[in-house]
Amino acid sequence: MVTTLSPPAPREEPAAAPQACGHRDFGLSYQVIWDFVSISNNLEDMRRAWAKLFGISGSQWLILMAIADLDQGKGVSVGDVSQKIHAVSTFVTTQTKILERMGLLNRVPSTEDARVVLMSLSEDARCKIDHLSPRWEALHEYIFRDFDAEALADVKAKLEMLKHRTKLAMQRVVEQT
Structure with a gap:
């Protein structure tokens, strides 16, 4: 009598946990997203605290910081600031006019294109920022140490x-x- 060996029966994989309404478990990536949300909220709170020292809003502080970061000595356009802070240009224009009235910004027409307004920090704003610089640098050192x-x-x-x-x-x- 010839005995033939049949292949072993296929092993069944453990059944996956049922997914309610097509929910997939993204685990770690969801936690990363929630960490981004938390970091964003912390940065927003810090921005408001810095802004309060200037007597301005958090959005206005962000605009000042964007101008300080972007300006290479010739001024910065509304479009460049809008792009950096991800805000519409009409909002940036309105807020920078307020900041100009407060003496924190200079706004002048571009010599190359009169339709473009170039913005730079006023001497007063620079002095206030310089005064806060040691605190600012200490926070950056702590965060990225x-x-x-x-x-x-x-x-x-x-x-x-x-x-x-x-x-x-x-x-x-x-x-x-």
């Missing part, structure tokens, strides 16, 4: 990638609605 230059560059590169992808994802959401 565990990052060497290479690690910080790596984080920045990954955040740039995520910023780009979230922008594309947002556009997809808008298109699908």
Whole structure:
């Protein structure tokens, strides 16, 4: 009598936990997103606290910081500030006019294109910011103290990638609605 061996019966994989309404478990990526939300909220609270020292709103503080960051000595356009802070130009224009009236900004027409307004910090704003610089630098040192230059560059590169992808994802959401 010839005995043939039959292949072993296929092993059944453990059944996956049922997913309610098509829910998928993204686990760690969801936690990263919630961490971003938390970081964003903390930065917003810090922005409001700094702004309070100037007697301005958090949005106005953000505009001042964007101008300080972007200005290379020739002034910065409303469009450049709008792009940096992800706000519409009409909002930036309105807020910068208020900041100008408060003596914190200078606004002048561009010599190359009179339709463009170039903004720079006033001497008063520069002095106030310089006065706060040691506190500002101490906070940055504290926040980033565990990052060497290479690690910080790596984080920045990954955040740039995520910023780009979230922008594309947002556009997809808008298109699908």
